[in-house]
Amino acid sequence: MLFVLQVARVLPALIFNGSFIKILTTEGNNPLMLETDEIAKIRVPDFYAILTFTYRGREVSYPIIRLLERPRVQFTPFPLRVEFTIYRVLEDDDRHLIPIGHRGSGSDEYRRNNRLPYIPENTLVSYEKAYKSGSSWVELDLMITSDNKIVVTHNFKIDNTPVWNMTYDQFKARTSSPILFEELFWKLDAKINLDLDIKYPSIDEIEEQNLGTPPNLEHYMDLILDTIRRRKNRDLILSSFEPDAVAYLKRTAPDLNVFFLTEALPDKFTDSRRNSFANGIRFCIENDLQGIGTDSEVISANPVNEVAMVHGAGLQLVVYFWRANFRKTNYVDEIIKFECAGVDGVITDDIPMVRRIIGNTKYCLYSRPNKTDNLADQLQSFSLS
Numbered sequence: 001m002l003f004v005l006q007v008a009r010v011l012p013a014l015i016f017n018g019s020f021i022k023i024l025t026t027e028g029n030n031p032l033m034l035e036t037d038e039i040a041k042i043r044v045p046d047f048y049a050i051l052t053f054t055y056r057g058r059e060v061s062y063p064i065i066r067l068l069e070r071p072r073v074q075f076t077p078f079p080l081r082v083e084f085t086i087y088r089v090l091e092d093d094d095r096h097l098i099p100i101g102h103r104g105s106g107s108d109e110y111r112r113n114n115r116l117p118y119i120p121e122n123t124l125v126s127y128e129k130a131y132k133s134g135s136s137w138v139e140l141d142l143m144i145t146s147d148n149k150i151v152v153t154h155n156f157k158i159d160n161t162p163v164w165n166m167t168y169d170q171f172k173a174r175t176s177s178p179i180l181f182e183e184l185f186w187k188l189d190a191k192i193n194l195d196l197d198i199k200y201p202s203i204d205e206i207e208e209q210n211l212g213t214p215p216n217l218e219h220y221m222d223l224i225l226d227t228i229r230r231r232k233n234r235d236l237i238l239s240s241f242e243p244d245a246v247a248y249l250k251r252t253a254p255d256l257n258v259f260f261l262t263e264a265l266p267d268k269f270t271d272s273r274r275n276s277f278a279n280g281i282r283f284c285i286e287n288d289l290q291g292i293g294t295d296s297e298v299i300s301a302n303p304v305n306e307v308a309m310v311h312g313a314g315l316q317l318v319v320y321f322w323r324a325n326f327r328k329t330n331y332v333d334e335i336i337k338f339e340c341a342g343v344d345g346v347i348t349d350d351i352p353m354v355r356r357i358i359g360n361t362k363y364c365l366y367s368r369p370n371k372t373d374n375l376a377d378q379l380q381s382f383s384l385s
Helices: 108-113 124-132 168-173 181-187 203-209 217-231 243-252 277-286 303-312 331-341 351-360 373-381
Strands: 002-004 019-024 041-043 049-055 058-064 075-078 083-089 098-102 137-144 150-152 193-198 236-240 258-262 291-295 316-320 345-348 363-371
Touching: 098 124, 098 351, 124 137, 124 181, 137 217, 150 181, 150 217, 181 217, 193 217, 217 243, 236 243, 243 258, 258 277, 277 291, 277 303, 303 316, 303 331, 331 351, 345 351
Parallel strands: 075 363, 098 137, 098 345, 137 193, 193 236, 236 258, 258 291, 291 316, 316 345
Antiparallel strands: 002 019, 019 083, 041 049, 049 058, 075 083, 083 363, 137 150
């Protein structure tokens, strides 16, 4: 049977535009075909997907789990050997993966390793380059100096001294392109939106890197919020790997979009909130955050289910490539998977590459074998004649 479905994509239900569902039976050589204008929905209760459609006036539901593969993917519910192939056409208004320029148009390390023209990271030039490359969002890193200036820089230390232990003048003397956070709001084109990665060391990082006493967290966050309230003229996301930082930001400024960042590596941190993706999602829900960001490898094996879990919790999902940069990674496959799975944003060092891959992705295929007695019961009562 062939179901031709005309539907729209909404959340939390996952509904696919221009979907074609083809059901092939193993009984006989000529599968029956049916066309319908009914809406097919994929809902995700308890992290299972349920495909629902109407046939001959009655609603039929199939419990399934979805998994992305390439180049051919199928739904194969057992034990009845019924094959599902879902083919999703990506319309222009159905694209949602937003490229976010990492430290502008890419980190110094990435550009150097990939022999790209040198554009210093976390600089106005780099942010403008990211925008001209097709990204309306850039990610940048914030830190505080000892004289309470919020500066844009990534590493905790410069010349073996923590940034919060040096004055702004000392910071300028040790940095090739110093910039204050406040400067961005009047020097940077207002069309460029900001994903602010607020740096604050964990207990483990303080010990490992000999960072000494960190800055007062609440005072640090208040200075950032004060700058935003006085200067805000664009869309913003506030994010941090430090759970207490994002929790404080959300309590203090509930009107702002706040994301929690997590490496989701088991046993890496003393703080259990940082040690798994599930713990991170739970933390976001408990603190009424808007989204979660994580390493691409955390969701790469099963992105559709991970995205469904995040979206089902009312959150947005942003991924970044870090661990993938240290091994041979097929970025084409990864970007296609994330685009098709519904990831909301990707922090990237190569905006033109991501835009090119997304632009060339015209359709998505899905599959996952799944045993379910419920499905068997429904199929037995569902006439194929």
